[in-house]
Amino acid sequence: MAISPTTRALWNTHLFNTVAVILMILTGIIVLTLTVSSYPGNVDSTGTLTNGGTARFLAGMLMLLLLPGYRKEPLILVLLGILNTGVFLNDPTVVAVGLTVWMIRAKNRADWIVAGCGFAAILFNGIVHFISIGDLQNGSDIELYSITQPMITVTSIGLPLVIAFVIRSHRRVDEATLHVKESQDTLSEERTRQEEREDLAREVHDTLASRLSSIALLAGTMDSPDAERLRQGTVHAMDDLRGLLSSLRREGKQTVPTQEATYNNLKDIQDAIADAESLGLRVSPCTIVVDSYANAPFEIRKGVHRITKEMLANALRHSDDRLAMLTIEGGPGTGIQISTANHYSDAVTYGVGAGKGMVGMKERAHLLGGTSDVEYSEGRFSMKIWIPWPSKANQEGKIL
Numbered sequence: 140m141a142i143s144p145t146t147r148a149l150w151n152t153h154l155f156n157t158v159a160v161i162l163m164i165l166t167g168i169i170v171l172t173l174t175v176s177s178y179p180g181n182v183d184s185t186g187t188l189t190n191g192g193t194a195r196f197l198a199g200m201l202m203l204l205l206l207p208g209y210r211k212e213p214l215i216l217v218l219l220g221i222l223n224t225g226v227f228l229n230d231p232t233v234v235a236v237g238l239t240v241w242m243i244r245a246k247n248r249a250d251w252i253v254a255g256c257g258f259a260a261i262l263f264n265g266i267v268h269f270i271s272i273g274d275l276q277n278g279s280d281i282e283l284y285s286i287t288q289p290m291i292t293v294t295s296i297g298l299p300l301v302i303a304f305v306i307r308s309h310r311r312v313d314e315a316t317l318h319v320k321e322s323q324d325t326l327s328e329e330r331t332r333q334e335e336r337e338d339l340a341r342e343v344h345d346t347l348a349s350r351l352s353s354i355a356l357l358a359g360t361m362d363s364p365d366a367e368r369l370r371q372g373t374v375h376a377m378d379d380l381r382g383l384l385s386s387l388r389r390e391g392k393q394t395v396p397t398q399e400a401t402y403n404n405l406k407d408i409q410d411a412i413a414d415a416e417s418l419g420l421r422v423s424p425c426t427i428v429v430d431s432y433a434n435a436p437f438e439i440r441k442g443v444h445r446i447t448k449e450m451l452a453n454a455l456r457h458s459d460d461r462l463a464m465l466t467i468e469g470g471p472g473t474g475i476q477i478s479t480a481n482h483y484s485d486a487v488t489y490g491v492g493a494g495k496g497m498v499g500m501k502e503r504a505h506l507l508g509g510t511s512d513v514e515y516s517e518g519r520f521s522m523k524i525w526i527p528w529p530s531k532a533n534q535e536g537k538i539l
């Protein structure tokens with residue numbers, strides 16, 4: 140039976156961990172033997188372990204049995220290792236292994252304080268053992284342990300530091316590489332989207348602009364008020380189309396001068412009403428009372444203008460008597476409410492796409508944080524849209 144790559148990788152990981160633990164335990168036994176034998180209170184004149192030495196050796200062996208859990212519980216190894224090394228003066232193998240994993244995963248100051256305590260215990264252990272070597276009775280032991288004990292101390296401090304530093308550096312490089320790759324992918328996606336926007340803008344311009352230009356030229360050859368209104372409406376439509384394509388090419392963002400030059404005051408709304416009336420719609424009664432409209436945020440002025448135009452266009456398409464009521468009122472703090480009403484008849488034929496304009500008005504209002512309400516009652520259609528307009532004090536509070 141074939142072994143899957145995932146299973147093989149899992150087995151390799153388990154095998155590596157097992158071999159690593161075995162090597163650490165064997166190394167720990169050697170270091171434990173040297174550490175216990177180098178302390179005068181642990182051996183007698185014949186080189187035999189005393190009761191205290193035997194107890195320390197057994198305690199050290201029990202500590203080595205904790206090494207299989209060095210990945211899962213490094214803090215336990217560090218804390219018990221500090222006790223074993225700094226208090227009972229046993230070998231520093233367990234605390235060194237625990238410190239290696241602990242420093243690799245360290246994230247804050249408290250983690251590094253714990254690591255510092257571990258290194259302090261190892262250094263204290265090494266100093267005590269090195270000073271006590273001179274009290275040994277065998278001269279050859281003194282010469283041997285004068286070499287091995289500093290080596291154990293330096294290795295127990297230096298090896299965890301080097302391993303942790305190398306692994307943390309590799310992880311930083313991997314994270315930086317991943318961040319660069321993500322940035323490149325994001326840039327590539329943005330470039331692709333920009334190309335798609337430009338292609339779409341080009342296609343729309345090549346199709347709609349040419350047809351609108353033809354209509355405007357044809358209307359210009361006719362000598363009648365209706366033809367002139369058609370020509371003006373076509374010119375305005377081309378202006379709107381150019382603004383839309385410019386916005387599309389700039390990722391939907393227009394320059395400040397273009398924004399401020401359009402929807403600047405209530406005259407724009409009055410012009411929209413005049414355009415609708417020139418096409419045959421009577422807007423009566425018409426009430427527009429908005430306080431400080433010119434100081435409203437651009438998005439609110441744009442929303443009011445677009446919604447008003449679509450309301451009038453909706454009444455022009457669907458009212459049976461070409462009569463519509465319009466009310467626009469509000470101000471800072473209270474918001475702006477746009478209301479319209481007109482009569483309709485079931486006999487009025489709705490063209491293709493009927494209802495999409497109403498959906499667009501609702502979505503525009505909701506995007507601005509407003510609400511919409513539509514009602515059909517006994518042949519009368521009414522729609523109310525409210526757009527929030529925070530007061531100046533509230534706006535400053537949010538900025539602060």
